[in-house]
Amino acid sequence: MDTFSRSWADLRAAVAGLAVADFARPSGCAGWLVRDLVCHLVIDAQDVLITLVTPAAAERAVDAAGYWDLSDALPAGDDPLDALIPRLAAAYGEPHLLTFHLDDVGSAAGRAAALADPAARVATQDKALTVADYLAAYVLEWTLHHLDLVAHLPAVPGPAPESLAAARALLERVAGAAFPASYTDTDALLIGTGRGTPTAEQAAALDAVALKLPLVLG
Structure with a gap:
């Protein structure tokens, strides 16, 4: 719970500190500008709010690793929902309207998470898991x-x-194998999800653990 709160607070603080010009810069998501990514975060925050008040019924039970499904291809930004995000982001017009919405909904999501019973079971994407x-x-x-x-x-x-450490640990659980010890947590997350390209030395270390990459999370 504490790591969730810290990671979410840090991300929202980073967005709040952006300059206006930063919103028009590329993000690490294929086909998305920074403003598009921030718009996606608004939707993510809404999903958290929705899920935390959706009790589980007969959905398939999973843990944190089982929450993630793996895809065969990296996103290209042309999925219908992915393609909708830039249009939604552009509709905000001024970046301060987008950041205001993220702060409003994002703060609520953070409060809801802090108040939720960790042992309660919730449903999302036809799966059931604890809070x-x-x-x-x-x-x-x-x-x-x-x-x-x-x-x-x-x-x-x-x-x-x-x-970074918590995210790496979970990604390794999703993968069913550990990344090379020589990888920093950032290396493991970027290279593991196809966001970064390994150097020759990193690729050799990766071959030794026989991880099939990238891990495309969905």
């Missing part, structure tokens, strides 16, 4: 998107070390 597992899954979501946010904005603060 604790659901929030753990979102640490990976927030941390990856924080890395997406700062991909071309080196002056903007990135995720906290504890968020």
